[in-house]
Amino acid sequence: MTFTEQANKIFVQAIRDYHLTDHVDTNINNPYRRDTIEHSLYLKCWIDTVQWHLEDIIRDPHIDPNEALGLKRRIDRSNQDRTDLVEEIDSYFRQLYSEVTPMPDARLNTESPAWAIDRLSILALKIWHMQEQTQRTDADAEHIARCQAKLSVLLEQQKDLSTAIDQLLEDIEAGRKYMKVYRQMKMYNDPSTNPVLYKK
Numbered sequence: 001m002t003f004t005e006q007a008n009k010i011f012v013q014a015i016r017d018y019h020l021t022d023h024v025d026t027n028i029n030n031p032y033r034r035d036t037i038e039h040s041l042y043l044k045c046w047i048d049t050v051q052w053h054l055e056d057i058i059r060d061p062h063i064d065p066n067e068a069l070g071l072k073r074r075i076d077r078s079n080q081d082r083t084d085l086v087e088e089i090d091s092y093f094r095q096l097y098s099e100v101t102p103m104p105d106a107r108l109n110t111e112s113p114a115w116a117i118d119r120l121s122i123l124a125l126k127i128w129h130m131q132e133q134t135q136r137t138d139a140d141a142e143h144i145a146r147c148q149a150k151l152s153v154l155l156e157q158q159k160d161l162s163t164a165i166d167q168l169l170e171d172i173e174a175g176r177k178y179m180k181v182y183r184q185m186k187m188y189n190d191p192s193t194n195p196v197l198y199k200k
Contacts, residue, residue: 003169004162007041007117011124014045015101019128037092044085045121051078082118089114090181093172099157102178109125109168112170117164123161 010032020024027047032039057063058071090112133139133147171177187193 002162003167004120004165007120008158008162010038010041011045011121012105012128013126014042015124018046018049022053024050026050033174034169035091040085040092041117041121042119044089045083045124047078048086048121048125051075052080052129054078055160071117075095086114086118086182090179093169094181097124097172098181100173100175103175106178108180110193112137112163112179112181113168113172116161116168120158120161120165123154123158125157127151130154150199 003199013031014120017029020026026033028043030039032042052152054071058068058075093113130147130151134144134151136144168177172179192198
């Protein structure tokens with residue numbers, strides 16, 4: 001099984017587990033041992049899934065403004081958790097390939113493995129929810145057909161991205177590419193770099 005075959009399987013598992021209750025306050029029950037990549041992948045997709053539904057809720061045009069503000073702050077925290085976890089997954093790969101000596105002509109990729117995996121997790125969510133749209137009984141045939149066409153594109157995109165990630169990992173393992181990890185350094189969450197916070 002390739003890395004992305006394993007990851008996509010875990011992503012579907014996390015999304016399915018969330019939808020057993022379909023509630024943003026459902027407690028996570030991660031079935032994998034804490035110090036494993038499987039645990040991190042499940043947690044990553046769980047965070048993405050909860051945030052997906054928070055983004056749905058906050059777009060209600062009749063939402064109470066105070067509730068919306070609370071949700072916005074919750075989404076901000078979720079984004080930070082997501083970023084931290086992506087960096088943790090990259091640290092896993094950096095450790096995994098720490099003994100690899102890059103070839104003299106090795107090239108740097110535009111993004112790290114974990115940021116590509118982040119996109120793969122989001123794709124799994126898009127596929128899940130687009131599939132739901134194709135199964136609606138309260139929507140007209142035009143809507144179903146439009147969503148089916150989008151679903152086909154998403155599935156092709158998942159296949160292509162999975163292949164690209166697996167090829168990137170193979171290249172890193174063989175020394176044809178090397179990885180560097182840059183921390184995101186988000187300034188708006190830092191009281192020392194956000195002027196709205198440090199000028200108070």
